[in-house]
Amino acid sequence: MKKQKRVWISLLLSIILIVVLSGCSGLPKTAKINISISPNPVPYNSETGEWLFNVIFSESNGVGVTLTSIRFDAYDQAEELVNTQILDEEEITDWFESNYLPAFSALSSWIFHTSTTIIYDILTVAGVDDNGNPIEATERVDYLPK
Secondary structure, three states, X not given: OHXXXXXXXXXXXXXXXXXXXXXXXXXXXXXXXXXXXXXOOEOEEOOOOEEEEEEEEEEOOOOOEEEXXXXXXXXXXXXXXXXXXXXXXXXXXXXXXXXXXXXXXXXXXXXXXXOOOEEEEEEEEEEEEOOOOEEEEEEXXXXXXX
């Protein structure tokens, strides 16, 4: 009887170990959004009179995200906030052709900037992942002088 009990205990411990090591802990994953700005810092284009850059949102944790807002906080040379622009879901779709970022994929859009008083933006993207978790990521965009 003692030997049979040891076998059951060993079997139970083996099953627990397999479940833990396989990542089946029952907790859903949370999406992770990465923001890339290219180029950054952004050079001034004297032919067009603007700073042109590509914004790329990518998801790296295997969970899709519905983007709900993109916020640009603009700062001047005194590093004071001078303007805030917030894109809602419809505007995100207009700029990026979708407001849904599938797992392990990317959305990108070229953006231009024309203000000569702004030296950098803080870009913040917010959304809700497929598991209902709120998601947020932030990146700084620097503008080179004319």
